[in-house]
Amino acid sequence: LAKTTQPISMDSYEGQEVNITCSHNNIATNDYITWYQQFPSQGPRFIIQGYKTKVTNEVASLFIPADRKSSTLSLPRVSLSDTAVYYCLVGDIRGGATNKLIFGTGTLLAVQP
Amino acid sequence: DVKVTQSSRYLVKRTGEKVFLECVQDMDHENMFWYRQDPGLGLRLIYFSYDVKMKEKGDIPEGYSVSREKKERFSLILESASTNQTSMYLCASRNSQSYGYTFGSGTRLTVV
Numbered sequence: 345l346a347k348t349t350q351p352i353s354m355d356s357y358e359g360q361e362v363n364i365t366c367s368h369n370n371i372a373t374n375d376y377i378t379w380y381q382q383f384p385s386q387g388p389r390f391i392i393q394g395y396k397t398k399v400t401n402e403v404a405s406l407f408i409p410a411d412r413k414s415s416t417l418s419l420p421r422v423s424l425s426d427t428a429v430y431y432c433l434v435g436d437i438r439g440g441a442t443n444k445l446i447f448g449t450g451t452l453l454a455v456q457p
Numbered sequence: 458d459v460k461v462t463q464s465s466r467y468l469v470k471r472t473g474e475k476v477f478l479e480c481v482q483d484m485d486h487e488n489m490f491w492y493r494q495d496p497g498l499g500l501r502l503i504y505f506s507y508d509v510k511m512k513e514k515g516d517i518p519e520g521y522s523v524s525r526e527k528k529e530r531f532s533l534i535l536e537s538a539s540t541n542q543t544s545m546y547l548c549a550s551r552n553s554q555s556y557g558y559t560f561g562s563g564t565r566l567t568v569v
C-alpha cells in the first residue's frame with residue numbers, strides 16, 4: 345500500500361484558495377487518490393477522488409500530475425467552516441474490503457477570519 | 458440519506474470489562490471497517506469484514522475481536538478493556554463498487 349506524506353498543518357484566511365499537497369511516490373497502477381475531511385468529534389467525510397489529471401466537484405478540485413507521485417487538493421474561497429483535518433489516501437478502491445485504505449495523520453487546516 | 462450508525466457517542470467502562478461497540482449501516486454494503494483514532498496517530502485499522510461471518514485483521518487487532526452475523530451489523534468487542542484502549546472508535550462501510558467510505562459519527566470510549 346502506497347504511503348502518503350502531507351503537511352501536518354496549514355493556515356489560511358477566509359476567502360482565500362487553499363492548496364494541500366500530498367506525496368505518494370510508491371503509488372501503484374491501480375491506485376486511486378481519495379481525500380477526506382474530518383471535523384472534530386465526527387467521522388471523516390468523502391470529498392473527492394481521482395486517478396489522473398483533474399477532477400472537480402461542487403466542493404473541491406483535485407490535481408494529479410502525469411507521474412501521479414503527488415496530488416493537490418484545492419479548496420476555493422475557504423470559510424471558517426472549512427477548518428478541519430484533511431486526509432489524503434491512496435489505494436485500489438475496486439473489489440472487496442481487502443483493498444482497504446490507510447489513513448495517515450492528515451493536514452489540519454485552520455481558517456481565520 | 459444513507460447512514461452508518463454507531464450505538465453510543467460516549468462510553469465509560471472499567472478496566473477488565475467486556476465492551477461491545479455496535480455499528481449498523483443501511484446501505485447494503487458488503488464491506489465494513491473498525492478504526493480507532495488517537496491524537497498524533499491518525500486513523501488505524503483494527504478489523505474489517507467483506508461479507509457476513511467473514512473478518513480480517515487490520516493493523517492493530519490485538520485486544521479486539523469482531524462479529525458480523527448480519528450484513529448490516531458489525532460489532533467490535535473488547536474482551537477485557539484496558540486503559541490503553543481509551544480512544545475514538547470509528548465504524549465505516551463501503552460498497553465493493555463504490556468510490557468512498559461512509560463513516561459513523563464515532564464512539565468516544567474511556568476506560569478507567
